[in-house]
Amino acid sequence: MATDICILLGRRIRELRLAKGWTQTYLSVHAGVGRNYISDVELGKKEIGLRNLQLLALSLDVKTTDLLKGFD
Numbered sequence: 001m002a003t004d005i006c007i008l009l010g011r012r013i014r015e016l017r018l019a020k021g022w023t024q025t026y027l028s029v030h031a032g033v034g035r036n037y038i039s040d041v042e043l044g045k046k047e048i049g050l051r052n053l054q055l056l057a058l059s060l061d062v063k064t065t066d067l068l069k070g071f072d
Contacts, residue, residue, distance in 0.1 A: 005071055007044030012067055014042040016060045031059040 017027050017038075024042070028035040033052060040046035041056075048056075057064040 004044055006041075006047055008071055009048065009067060010042040010044040013038075013056060013060070016062060017042075020060070027056070027059060031055045 017024070022030075024038040025035050028038045031038075031052075032055060037046065037052075041048050041052075053067065054064050057067050
């Protein structure tokens with residue numbers, strides 16, 4: 001069974017955040033979203049919308065499409 005796309009995306013965001021040495025709080029402030037939201041996204045509990053996907057990509061200094069690469 002394939003892993004849920006929300007879990008895969010959350011793992012990728014967490015990996016990129018940790019590579020920068022950032023806390024969830026730092027990313028949330030940088031992206032303008034709540035820390036609980038970041039936590040829920042990273043755990044795959046929250047389905048992320050396109051605007052927030054773009055905000056997180058910009059904050060993490062990656063292309064939005066790079067966040068989703070390899071999920072098909």
